[in-house]
Amino acid sequence: MEEFLHTGSGADTISFEELDELVLWINKLHGLDFRDYSKASLKRRVTRIMELRNLTLFDLKSLLINDFNFLEEFIIEITVNVTEMFRDPSFYRALREKVLPYLASFQRIKVWNAGCSTGEELYSFAILFAQEKLYNRAFLYGTDINTHVLEIAKRGIYDLKQMKHYIENYVTSGASGTLADYYTVEYGAASINHSLKKNILFSVHNLVSDGVFNEFQLISCRNVLIYFNVELQKQVLNLFYKSLCPLGFLCLGSKETMRDPELSKYFKIVDKTENIYQKIA
Amino acid sequence: MLNLTSNILDKILSAEALLIGCSAGGFNLVYELVSALPAEFPLPVVVIIHRSRRYKSSIEELLDTKSQACVKLAEDKEVLKKGIVYFAPPDYHLLLEPEGCFSLDSSEPVLFSRPSIDVTFKSVSDVYKQNVIAMLFSGANEDGAEGLCYIRDRGGLIVIQDPKSAEVRRMPEAALNKCRGGLVLDNVAIHAFFTSITSCYK
Numbered sequence: 001m002e003e004f005l006h007t008g009s010g011a012d013t014i015s016f017e018e019l020d021e022l023v024l025w026i027n028k029l030h031g032l033d034f035r036d037y038s039k040a041s042l043k044r045r046v047t048r049i050m051e052l053r054n055l056t057l058f059d060l061k062s063l064l065i066n067d068f069n070f071l072e073e074f075i076i077e078i079t080v081n082v083t084e085m086f087r088d089p090s091f092y093r094a095l096r097e098k099v100l101p102y103l104a105s106f107q108r109i110k111v112w113n114a115g116c117s118t119g120e121e122l123y124s125f126a127i128l129f130a131q132e133k134l135y136n137r138a139f140l141y142g143t144d145i146n147t148h149v150l151e152i153a154k155r156g157i158y159d160l161k162q163m164k165h166y167i168e169n170y171v172t173s174g175a176s177g178t179l180a181d182y183y184t185v186e187y188g189a190a191s192i193n194h195s196l197k198k199n200i201l202f203s204v205h206n207l208v209s210d211g212v213f214n215e216f217q218l219i220s221c222r223n224v225l226i227y228f229n230v231e232l233q234k235q236v237l238n239l240f241y242k243s244l245c246p247l248g249f250l251c252l253g254s255k256e257t258m259r260d261p262e263l264s265k266y267f268k269i270v271d272k273t274e275n276i277y278q279k280i281a
Numbered sequence: 282m283l284n285l286t287s288n289i290l291d292k293i294l295s296a297e298a299l300l301i302g303c304s305a306g307g308f309n310l311v312y313e314l315v316s317a318l319p320a321e322f323p324l325p326v327v328v329i330i331h332r333s334r335r336y337k338s339s340i341e342e343l344l345d346t347k348s349q350a351c352v353k354l355a356e357d358k359e360v361l362k363k364g365i366v367y368f369a370p371p372d373y374h375l376l377l378e379p380e381g382c383f384s385l386d387s388s389e390p391v392l393f394s395r396p397s398i399d400v401t402f403k404s405v406s407d408v409y410k411q412n413v414i415a416m417l418f419s420g421a422n423e424d425g426a427e428g429l430c431y432i433r434d435r436g437g438l439i440v441i442q443d444p445k446s447a448e449v450r451r452m453p454e455a456a457l458n459k460c461r462g463g464l465v466l467d468n469v470a471i472h473a474f475f476t477s478i479t480s481c482y483k
Contacts, residue, residue: 012407016379038384040376040404045388080388226357226385229378233358255357255370255385 013047018057022046029064030071032145033208034078036232045078076148080227084162085120085179086169087222088254092128093174094274099249100132103217109138112216112243114207114236115224116142119153120166125220126196127182131175135199141214143205153202156192158183163190207236212243219244222253237263241279250277283473289464292438293478297409298361299324302398302428304331304420306448310468311418312344314475315366320349323482324414325361327405329369329398331420341368357385369396376404392424402428411436414478416471418442420452426459439463442471 014022016039023034023042034042050060063070086092103109109129113122122142129135144150158166163183170179183190205213207224219240225233237258240250250267252275258264267277285293303311311328318326332338344366345352355367355375360382367383369375374386374396391397398417402425406413415432417425419442429439441457444450446467457465466474 016407038376038378038386040378040384040407041386041388043407044376044386044400044404080386082388223387226373226387230358253387255373257356 013050014043014057016043019043019046022057022061025061025064026075030075032075032206036208036229036235038227038229041080041227042078045080049074049077072148076146079146081117081146081149083117083120083223084169085124085158085166086173086175087121087124088274089169089171089173091222091251091254091274091276092124092169094271094276095251096128096132096173096175098270099218099251099276100128100134102247103249104132104134106217107137109134109218110214110216111138111140111218111220112214113140113142114205114219114221114240116144116150116153116202117146118149119156119202120158121220121222122153122200122202123156123182123192123196126200127179128175130182130196131177135196138199140200141216142200142202144202145204145206145208147204150202150204156197157186158190158192160185160188160190207239208232212239214243215245216243216248217245218249218251220251222251222256225252225256234260234263241266244279246279248279250279251275252277283466283470283477285474285477289438290481292411293414293481295412296324296414296438297412298405298414299326299478300329300402300405300413300415301326301418302329302402302415302420302425302452303418304394304398304422304424304449304452306419306421307442307452308340309448310442310471312340314472315344315350315352316347317472317475318348318350318366319479320364322350322364322366322479324478325363326350326366327355327361327369327375327401328366329375329396329401331394331396331398331422331424332371338371355383355385358382369401371396374400376401377408379408381408392422394422394424398425399428399431403431406432406435406437409437413437414440416440416442417453417456418471419447419449421449422452423455423459425452426456429456429463430460433460433462440471440474441465443467 027033116122129138167179183192266281268280270276270278352366354370376384433439441463442453444453447453
């Protein structure tokens with residue numbers, strides 16, 4: 001049996017203690033507060049930036065102080081901005097079958113997509129609303145902490161290669177018609193139709209520090225809470241509770257079950273696997 | 282019984298988690314190993330297995346009824362407990378927080394994989410340092426090799442399935458090429474290794 005045991009000489013690019021310190025720095029330099037973010041994910045992303053650019057912690061800190069553009073880029077890169085149109089097709093099916101018929105009884109339907117990133121999810125919602133003939137009564141807000149991703153969201157121009165994958169999602173979700181009805185192909189990219197944009201507004205909102213800004217019939221915040229620690233998750237869920245109208249709906253990511261007993265008594269489970277909830281008290 | 286050196290036994294006794302990574306062809310071995318676990322296995326077990334999100338799979342439920350140990354999908358912010366077998370949910374990376382709970386992460390796939398074995402191996406090693414046992418089995422890509430090196434460099438114990446007994450050799454072979462210094466065990470020895478872990482805690 002081959003055996004060669006190491007004593008443990010490997011050093012981390014950045015330790016958890018150094019990361020905590022860096023987070024405080026960023027808070028002072030930029031104002032954004034990552035203290036209650038999940039440490040493991042943040043560490044992984046900071047490590048990746050340092051390795052890709054071959055930076056020591058010292059280099060990183062001096063760049064962050066001296067180069068505002070770098071600071072901006074750094075903020076973009078440490079937040080996760082992975083999203084898709086019709087991600088989790090079964091979620092969209094549940095939304096269409098269990099939530100939209102109910103929302104149809106409202107005169108005005110205000111939707112908040114919190115942590116919308118580059119906008120794919122909010123446009124998916126818009127398409128769903130258009131299909132159910134609810135779009136003209138709806139207004140959809142997409143918010144994110146990141147101005148850069150919001151610019152991409154506003155443009156609504158996506159890679160054609162990704163579109164192929166979104167079409168698969170779309171078909172699996174059981175939606176009628178074709179996704180191609182909602183975009184036009186220009187210069188090898190897919191551009192979301194203007195008619196779909198007229199009731200949509202993208203703007204900056206920070207879930208950590210900003211409060212209630214409107215009352216909504218539907219709030220969707222999927223695969224955002226996983227990047228927060230338990231306390232911040234609770235705080236944000238509370239913000240959603242306060243931002244929902246009575247009997248409004250809350251959609252979380254497929255692995256973001258509301259487990260806090262304090263909060264869950266205010267919500268009814270609409271769909272257990274898709275994590276769709278309704279405010280009942 | 283496996284003849285393990287006192288060095289290895291020490292590492293087993295100080296371990297805080299046992300990690301298993303595999304892909305194509307690794308499922309049967311994982312199935313056998315987890316089915317055979319006693320109700321009170323002395324470590325938390327974390328399994329990262331590549332599978333498509335497109336097909337609903339119920340490995341966990343199946344194994345939970347089959348094994349004496351509790352088998353489940355890892356949940357976001359769930360605290361790890363010994364004796365429980367956690368499977369990484371499809372379509373998310375599985376990370377460990379310094380306070381000993383999981384975090385899910387939906388950032389880009391690594392080596393076309395989400396969950397990525399490398400990502401979990403490194404993350405758990407960041408928290409438990411040298412007190413990690415990581416095993417890599419059959420698979421058709423090179424995920425896991427880098428994570429194993431990372432764990433080895435920090436003093437953890439690494440085990441690679443002998444490519445000769447793997448259904449698909451690519452993953453263990455890549456690990457052997459990249460990362461010397463692990464135990465290389467065939468399937469019989471891997472079963473014996475698990476029995477040794479249970480018995481050395483008694």
